[in-house]
Amino acid sequence: xxxxxxxxxxxxxxxxxxxxxxxxxxxxxxxxxxxxxxxxxxxxxxxxxxxxxxxxxxxxxxxxxxxxxxxxxxxxxxxxxxxxxxxxxxxxxxxxxxxxxxxxxxxxxxxxxxx
Amino acid sequence: xxxxxxxxxxxxxxxxxxxxxxxxxxxxxxxxxxxxxxxxxxxxxxxxxxxxxxxxxxxxxxxxxxxxxxxxxxxxxxxxxxxxxxxxxxxxxxxxxxxxxxxxxxxxxxx
Numbered sequence: 001x002x003x004x005x006x007x008x009x010x011x012x013x014x015x016x017x018x019x020x021x022x023x024x025x026x027x028x029x030x031x032x033x034x035x036x037x038x039x040x041x042x043x044x045x046x047x048x049x050x051x052x053x054x055x056x057x058x059x060x061x062x063x064x065x066x067x068x069x070x071x072x073x074x075x076x077x078x079x080x081x082x083x084x085x086x087x088x089x090x091x092x093x094x095x096x097x098x099x100x101x102x103x104x105x106x107x108x109x110x111x112x113x114x115x
Numbered sequence: 116x117x118x119x120x121x122x123x124x125x126x127x128x129x130x131x132x133x134x135x136x137x138x139x140x141x142x143x144x145x146x147x148x149x150x151x152x153x154x155x156x157x158x159x160x161x162x163x164x165x166x167x168x169x170x171x172x173x174x175x176x177x178x179x180x181x182x183x184x185x186x187x188x189x190x191x192x193x194x195x196x197x198x199x200x201x202x203x204x205x206x207x208x209x210x211x212x213x214x215x216x217x218x219x220x221x222x223x224x225x226x
Binding site: 004006033035042043045048055056058090092099100101103104105106107108109111 | 147149151156157158159160161164166205209211212213214215216217218219
């Protein structure tokens, strides 16, 4: 079974631009979560989507948004990029049958650099 | 609210020696606990999890973890470290609708 895939793997943008990151979950997985990883803040939860609905959201500004499609693929968008948005963005998927007994599997991440 | 602590930023161990990476947690309700490992410029790889049952959980690559409810700990262990085990390790209890990640512990195994 293919793992979680993320595209692109690397991205360079300038301040003020916007960016869209894509995530394809493991086949059959209905939940997709996004995390931001930086050296200073560690791993921070952005949001989770399940059946095309945002189920939970972390403490990030409204510039960060996402969506999930009917095939469970997900996109994350960051508008008006700031230097501090430079990070590794990780996507993770799980079956989400009941609670959190299912394992969350991570993709390789998208490295975003904002200049 | 769920929280987790990994008290050591870095653990150094010689190859062949046993290793322990510490994790303590605070959750409401039944704890679901996970360990992940991250190699440079890679995503997180799942190592093992505790859901219920035996307090000693065995996982990938020879790692195991011991769940201790009274001490609210879930320490990661391996009997004999390999240089290739050098990586960043994360403990994560399951909170409300999300995993809550610790700050990570860098494991450095010297030859």
